[in-house]
Amino acid sequence: MEQLFIGVLNNAITVSALIIAIIVVRAFGKKMPKWIACMLWMTVAIKLVVPIQFESVLSLIPSGKPIPTNISMETKPQISSGISSVDEIVNPVISQSFTPEKAVSINPMQIFFHTGALAWLVGMAVMLIYAATTYMLIRKKVSASVKIDSRVYECDDISDSFILGTISPKVYIPSSLSDEARVYILKHEFAHLSRYDHLWKPLGFLILSVYWFNPLCWIAYILLCKDIEYACDEKVTKNIEKGEKAEYCRILLENSMPRNMISACPVAFGGTDVKDRIKNIVNYKKPAFWITLASIMVCAVVGVCFATSRNTNTTSEQQTVKLAQAQAENQEQTPKSEKSVWTRLYEGDETAADPKLELKETTDPKIIDFINKFYEAQASGDIETLKGMHKDLSEYSELRTKAMADHIEKYDSFNIYNQPGPHEGTNIVYVFNTVKYKEYDKPIPECSWFYIYTDENGELHVNDNIADEATKEEWKHIDLASLQPSVHKVYKKYPQVDNDTYEKVIIKLNNEVAEQIKAEVNKNN
Incomplete structure (x- = not known):
């Protein structure tokens, strides 16, 4: 269990840089199509779910395993982030706090990771129970719905429209909706279905349940939910007239429901950041080809630089070389006969052997x-x-x-x-x-x-x-x-x-x- 927890910790640490990079790209890429922003979040999901470490010489992530898998068995535990300044700050603290003493019956690092693994499992269980409970309560609320189309159901007990279900998703709408509002809301919900958002959102919450202890993963999930709605709004409004956009915004505003809690389900019509969504709809213009192309290239660069890690063997060899260079640099550049024995041995000079x-x-x-x-x-x-x-x-x-x-x-x-x-x-x-x-x-x-x-x-x-x-x-x-x-x-x-x-x-x-x-x-x- 501890080894699995260490693997999750390593993923949580290395994915943080990717999440920050995507947040920066979103902030500066206002004209980027929102479906591309959703693709960026898919790279986060892939990195957190796929057990294989992808490697690249262009990666800006120094190490895919900053916490060694055998750290709990070490008498002098240390991390290896690949960033020397970080290691120099963190490792002395770890060594002082977790190095076993002579009289100690068990390695404190083992206790730390065992306790951490238990806390992680408890947190994950709480998240999954919350998701399951929310789903069952919503299912109970819509149990008396009336089918009005092949995938559309009308319900008296709901005040917002949403999609519920993953394998066989259904659209639920309030019975109080006007015919005009129903047209735009169904366009929106079927846009969600065509984009498979009813799968992406629960998957995102499931991943969040595993990495609940990382605040950046919470931010990533919140932004994913926003980008899903932005992308869906763009899909609905890209081929409609300006007057229809205004009508769509009015219906969105009238049918928005305030929500203060993060949810795994459902994908709701007015559930996320309505003010910014309206602003995005009003300002939306079909992006030029070069903007779309540039956005895809940025997406690829972010993935290569932050979703991969450097070759661990190469990093180790580089650290060895740097150590040898540092030893040599500490000595004055003197003739061979005057160099220190240490420098000569590091340089492979066998004549320095004792x-x-x-x-x-x-x-x-x-x-x-x-x-x-x-x-x-x-x-x-x-x-x-x-x-x-x-x-x-x-x-x-x-x-x-x-x-x-x-x-x-x-x-x-x-x-x-x-x-x-x-x-x-x-x-x-x-x-x-x-x-x-x-x-x-x-x-x-x-x-x-x-x-x-x-x-x-x-x-x-x-x-x-x-x-x-x-x-x-x-x-x-x-x-x-x-x-x-x-x-x-x-x-x-x-x-x-x-x-x-x-x-x-x-x-x-x-x-x-x-x-x-x-x-x-x-x-x-």
């Missing part, structure tokens, strides 16, 4: 035995053994290890490499292996990084908290070690987990484990 930090295949039997014992304990959920091997094993890590053990069949194909750490008796250890999950038929490649130290008794331990405890000099050593050419060469030797497997297996598994942890916490409480 032989003492070369990543080598581990031959130390003590480290090999320690790693094998560590993974055996992980696979079996042996918490007591792991407690003796960790510097500090948090309660959350214990629960997660136990839960994961239920899914792990075995670890295999170990390849262990190490570099000397910043102090005597410390090692930076890389483990390349495979893990066979019970729910998946193939072994999945893994790569793990460990900071291992030797205690006063000569025993090895894993320090999971090195990121929080390392001094500036220790981090300098670890950072420099990670940049060594030998590290990159070793990584290239081993297969990495592909995106499809990650999405289908690992994320799904993480979600199941998160649910198991929640159940365990609730049982203990």
Whole structure:
């Protein structure tokens, strides 16, 4: 459920720019045919409904997934909007508020998204119940209608004309209407039917019910309802005389009904912004061909620039390049011999490698035995053994290890490499292996990084908290070690987990484990 909620959140965030762009186009495109404005809102609907992320090199949306799908499982959760200034402001707040602490039994980010998902479902249910209730009340009111034509019904209990129904829509009109008013009102309602507005409006409300938490989606729905009426009015009045326009406006004004609540149904004759509709009818002139063409081109540009996102792989590569460039720009443009080691390593200069930090295949039997014992304990959920091997094993890590053990069949194909750490008796250890999950038929490649130290008794331990405890000099050593050419060469030797497997297996598994942890916490409480 949380993964679905994150997907909805990503859609809600990325569609916001598209909605704002359409609002701007509407504001400046007064002469744009209103049916084209409705097409623009269709792009919003497509983006919110279609699960596929459309990509384009012309897109102005930096990332289609600003919230990573695995954010609730991260120990240091971060968003990746593709806008560095936004990430720099938001990520420190997220890290400070949602990073799990040692004594915390469950990741606060999981609680946040679980609670958010429940609130989202409740809000969606309220919206759908409201729509269903409104529909049933209107159906009850028109139940005593009299059929006067193939799709037209007359009713004593209504004061406004409207279309009700989606599969078999019917036009309902008040029995008190004059013959003159009836002619124009039926023209209007049948224009709605020819444009399938009786489908678009409920679909818009259904989408709004899913994205109810985004204020821009409410604005989009309100403007859609207005544009539907504007487009219908234009369809009715484009081929009538000026005097008939005046008569149509009079009938519209006389039959307008004030409405203060947003509704999913029905499509009503005088239900939306009558003052602006009359102004639009009076000022309407059939647009020149070039205006229509330009409007369609604007519609296409808005769709390409704001309804698509940039290629995520390309964005990631660009960020890597920018990081390397930023590191290089921080250094003075000096001759090769005077450049910093970091700059030279980022530039791929292997002569800057430090032989003492070369990543080598581990031959130390003590480290090999320690790693094998560590993974055996992980696979079996042996918490007591792991407690003796960790510097500090948090309660959350214990629960997660136990839960994961239920899914792990075995670890295999170990390849262990190490570099000397910043102090005597410390090692930076890389483990390349495979893990066979019970729910998946193939072994999945893994790569793990460990900071291992030797205690006063000569025993090895894993320090999971090195990121929080390392001094500036220790981090300098670890950072420099990670940049060594030998590290990159070793990584290239081993297969990495592909995106499809990650999405289908690992994320799904993480979600199941998160649910198991929640159940365990609730049982203990």
